[in-house]
Amino acid sequence: MSQLDPIRVNYVSEFTKLSLWFVHKRLCEGERDFERLVNGRVNIYRNTSLYDGKRHPSGEDVGPEWADILARLRAVFDYHVDAPSTEQLEAAGLDLLWPYLKARLIQEGNPLPSLEDRPYECWDYDYNGNRLNIHIANLYQPRSPLSDMHIPFAVSLIRLLHDSLVRRPDIEVVRCGSWLNSAPPFQALFPERWNQSAQPRPDVRYTMGHWGQFMDRRGDFHARNGALFRETGEFPFPNLSCESPIEEVLAHLAEHFPKAVAYNVQRGYVPQV
Numbered sequence: 364m365s366q367l368d369p370i371r372v373n374y375v376s377e378f379t380k381l382s383l384w385f386v387h388k389r390l391c392e393g394e395r396d397f398e399r400l401v402n403g404r405v406n407i408y409r410n411t412s413l414y415d416g417k418r419h420p421s422g423e424d425v426g427p428e429w430a431d432i433l434a435r436l437r438a439v440f441d442y443h444v445d446a447p448s449t450e451q452l453e454a455a456g457l458d459l460l461w462p463y464l465k466a467r468l469i470q471e472g473n474p475l476p477s478l479e480d481r482p483y484e485c486w487d488y489d490y491n492g493n494r495l496n497i498h499i500a501n502l503y504q505p506r507s508p509l510s511d512m513h514i515p516f517a518v519s520l521i522r523l524l525h526d527s528l529v530r531r532p533d534i535e536v537v538r539c540g541s542w543l544n545s546a547p548p549f550q551a552l553f554p555e556r557w558n559q560s561a562q563p564r565p566d567v568r569y570t571m572g573h574w575g576q577f578m579d580r581r582g583d584f585h586a587r588n589g590a591l592f593r594e595t596g597e598f599p600f601p602n603l604s605c606e607s608p609i610e611e612v613l614a615h616l617a618e619h620f621p622k623a624v625a626y627n628v629q630r631g632y633v634p635q636v
Contacts, residue, residue, distance in 0.1 A: 377584035412466035
């Protein structure tokens with residue numbers, strides 16, 4: 364049995380409380396479907412031991428145990444409906460959810476996969492229609508891909524894009540939907556067309572495209588972003604969808620990240636294009 368990592372414990376605890384605050388906020392703003400809020404707009408379920416890595420209640424029935432938890436959580440909200448703040452609601456909700464959150468923490472230990480198991484390190488991808496979709500997770504913890512690991516981050520992106528041109532030459536455009544598109548160090552990886560294409564994604568979903576900004580480089584809760592969110596009611600970094608031709612992104616990286624290009628050459632990586 365894994366020992367509980369205090370950083371993970373703090374992240375899950377504070378993130379869950381922030382999520383409960385957000386559910387309360389949306390209810391106060393007139394959104395009435397409690398189950399849809401908890402299942403589809405906040406990332407609580409995936410942090411519980413009930414999540415099997417595949418099924419998710421935003422799109423399918425995940426069984427009676429989660430339905431019972433939702434009913435009890437709804438009762439917590441109803442009990443604290445007239446409270447002057449959400450502090451007690453958040454504490455009571457966390458207490459209710461904690462056995463399931465703790466069980467997942469014990470199961471997972473440190474959930475980060477090894478870099479050796481990821482050919483593009485922090486980057487992952489899929490294809491949707493005629494677009495290459497890229498996804499990001501910080502596997503450099505406790506270091507950051509947007510600061511001290513910016514060059515390795517660019518190195519892996521170059522390799523992913525070159526390999527995609529070989530693997531799927533019919534796919535010419537790369538796209539990403541994430542809060543990271545609002546962060547200048549991430550924007551710097553892409554050409555101007557990428558930033559000009561930005562489209563807001565205001566419909567809040569449970570994915571890390573919105574909620575990833577509340578995890579810091581160590582995997583802990585990002586207290587500053589969380590406090591700003593509570594203060595303003597707006598995500599500190601809006602979730603944006605951006606895209607650009609793959610060739611333009613590669614040309615931009617070659618011009619602005621010559622150290623990344625040189626590193627790939629030194630390691631013997633030769634793009635097959």
